[in-house]
Amino acid sequence: EIVLTQSPVTLSLSPGERATLSCRASQSVGSYLAWYQQKAGQAPRLLIYDASNRATGIPARFSGSGSGTDFTLTISSLEPEDFAVYYCQQRSNWPTFGGGTKVEIK
């Protein structure tokens, strides 16, 4: 099983600030990595797929980068609705998710 480790666990930022979230895989997943946003009581929403492609309707402030074992999700300027939990997911092997990063208001 490919283990995804997300860091930090919690990120405390203010609206307007830049958020940088990390996801590290225990072995190479190529570019088969996605990012999701989940708000309390809701299903996850796909943000980024195949490492760097924004999903339909996702604002340009969200961007993804990386390949192999190290990936980054960047939110260029946090909006109030961006405070949520973010998960990465690989599909190189049986799909697994990272443990999540909570982006909270400072």
Next chain:
Amino acid sequence: QVQLVESGGGLVKPGGSLRLSCVISGLSFSDTYLTWIRQAPGKGLEWVSYISPAGGTTCADSVKGRFTISRDNAKNSLYLQMDSLRVEDTAVYYCARASGSGPYGHTDHWGQGTLVTVSS
């Protein structure tokens, strides 16, 4: 508009069975790869099972031999038969569409989830 609507969750005793359903509209169901993903209370996400348009299936080791995924293309429906349920199967279960070329896929459409509670 794509919609996925799950049903069938509830309270069941350890060792019991439950069948989840997911009705999907707004897409070409027979061409769609589908999955069940679960989330234990306050925890992260776990892929449970996956089915191809042709009916080929795979599942997580944690549910192998106990859960069975199936589909009915005539009814635009996805199912998850859960037997020999354990306390650790307690979770919100989501059905989702898997997209993308290559293995498995990323999930771009999700249902609202249905809660399964396994407790005596």
